[in-house]
Every structure is written in C-alpha cells, then in structure tokens.
Amino acid sequence: MILNSGLLDPTPATPASLIDGTASGLGSFAVAAEGGRVSANIDKARVRQLMTMCPKEWNEAMAKVRKSLRPKFLGIF
Amino acid sequence: MSIAGDIEQAVEAAVPAARGARWALIAGAVALAAIALGFALWWLFFRPAEAIRREGEAKVSGAAGEAVGRIADRAIPVIVKAEREKVEVRVITERGIANVRAAPDAAVSIPGVSAAVRDTVGLLHDKERAAGAGEPVRADDPEQRVARPDPGDARQPD
Numbered sequence: 001m002i003l004n005s006g007l008l009d010p011t012p013a014t015p016a017s018l019i020d021g022t023a024s025g026l027g028s029f030a031v032a033a034e035g036g037r038v039s040a041n042i043d044k045a046r047v048r049q050l051m052t053m054c055p056k057e058w059n060e061a062m063a064k065v066r067k068s069l070r071p072k073f074l075g076i077f
Numbered sequence: 078m079s080i081a082g083d084i085e086q087a088v089e090a091a092v093p094a095a096r097g098a099r100w101a102l103i104a105g106a107v108a109l110a111a112i113a114l115g116f117a118l119w120w121l122f123f124r125p126a127e128a129i130r131r132e133g134e135a136k137v138s139g140a141a142g143e144a145v146g147r148i149a150d151r152a153i154p155v156i157v158k159a160e161r162e163k164v165e166v167r168v169i170t171e172r173g174i175a176n177v178r179a180a181p182d183a184a185v186s187i188p189g190v191s192a193a194v195r196d197t198v199g200l201l202h203d204k205e206r207a208a209g210a211g212e213p214v215r216a217d218d219p220e221q222r223v224a225r226p227d228p229g230d231a232r233q234p235d
Contacts, residue, residue: 001149005156008214013205016198018174021191024183028174029194035170039163046159053155054148061144069133 001054007047011040 002008014036018029177183205211 001152003214005152007156007159010205010211010213013202013211014198016195016202019191019195019198021186021188022183023185023187024177024180025191026187026194027177027180027183029198031173031177032170035166035173039166042159042162042166046155049155050152053151057148057151058144061140061147065137065140068136 002047002050005047005050007043007050009043011036011043 014029014033016029018032019025
C-alpha cells in the first residue's frame with residue numbers, strides 16, 4: 001500500500017530552464033527548489049504516519065484473534 | 078443301520094459346516110466392532126479437532142480481512158491529505174515564481190552566476206540519475222509498473 005501510494009516517488013527536479021541569466025531566473029529557481037523540498041518532506045511525513053499506523057493496526061488485529069484461538073479445556077474454560 | 082444312526086451321521090456331516098458358519102459370524106462381528114470403534118474415535122476426536130481447526134482458520138482470515146479493510150480506511154485519507162498538501166505547495170510555489178518575475182529588478186542580467194548555478198544543477202541531476210534515485214517506487218508487480226506513468230522524463234534538465 002505504501003509502495004503504491006506514490007508517496008515514495010522521487011520529487012521532480014526543479015527545471016533548470018528557469019535560470020535564464022536574469023535575477024528573476026535565479027529567484028524563481030530558488031522558489032521552485034524550496035517548493036520541491038517542502039513537497040518531499042510532506043511525502044516523508046505521510047509515509048512515516050502510514051508506517052507506524054499500518055503495522056500497529058495489523059498487529060492489534062492479529063493479537064486479538066490469537067487470544068480468541070487459545071485452546072480451551074473441554075471447550076469451556 | 079437304524080434310523081437313529083442315519084440322523085447321527087447326518088449331524089456329524091453337518092457339524093464342520095456349522096462350525097465354519099460360527100467362525101464367519103464371529104469374524105463379521107469383530108470386523109463390525111472394529112469399524113464401529115473407528116467411527117466412534119473419528120466422531121469423538123478427529124471430527125471435533127477438524128471443526129476447531131476450520132473455525133480457527135475462518136476466524137483468522139476474517140480478522141485479517143477486517144484488519145486490511147480498516148487499515149485501508151485509515152491509510153487512504155492520509156494519502157489523499159498528502160496529495161492535497163502538495164497541491165497547496167505547488168500553488169504557493171507558482172505564485173512565488175510569478176511574484177519574482179514581477180519584481181522591479183527582475184530583468185537584471187547576471188549571466189556568470191546563472192551559468193555557475195546551472196552547471197552545478199546539471200551535476201546534481203547526473204548524480205541523482207547515477208544513483209537510480211529518480212526512478213519511481215513500486216511494489217514488485219509488473220502490472221503496477223506499467224499502470225503508472227514514469228515521471229522520469231519530467232526531471233531531465235532542459
């Protein structure tokens with residue numbers, strides 16, 4: 001699920017074509033690069049969230065079912 | 078020969094057959110008892126064990142399915158939230174670029190610094206490609222690999 005979520009996909013490169021030899025070219029490149037960095041950090045934060053949440057839910061469910069499967073003496077206790 | 082003698086003789090002749098029939102009866106009874114015992118054993122021990130095992134399997138697969146559903150219910154909003162946040166970032170970025178382009182000194186020419194920055198960006202992109210870090214991450218499923226577009230083209234430096 002996490003692998004297919006797209007959250008681990010690479011952040012696209014900041015287009016070097018923004019740098020056109022003017023001050024605004026460099027400025028817009030800087031803005032775009034920072035945007036990409038923030039976007040990548042959002043992905044990382046969400047992946048962290050998923051990777052703590054999913055195994056926790058799974059382990060809880062399995063622990064519960066394991067408890068209910070404990071062999072009972074004469075099917076009563 | 079008297080009549081009694083004849084009867085005795087007849088009985089004497091019949092006895093081995095009667096004896097055989099008795100043995101056959103005993104053997105049949107023993108076989109029946111063995112079958113009954115086997116059936117009783119199966120009924121009392123193996124059948125309940127099988128039922129318990131089947132019930133356990135049903136419980137486990139039911140719980141697993143339920144857990145997967147619950148995980149998906151909670152994971153999909155997280156993924157959707159990430160997508161929304163990234164769209165917001167893109168909007169802020171595009172507005173920022175527009176503001177930079179609209180700045181009064183936007184057209185000031187700085188060719189030397191620009192060339193140096195471009196060269197370094199090119200080197201960084203080469204390094205990223207060499208490390209294979211630009212490839213999309215997928216579960217090991219060929220269908221999934223084909224189903225999603227490869228964003229690799231978008232990242233080539235112009």
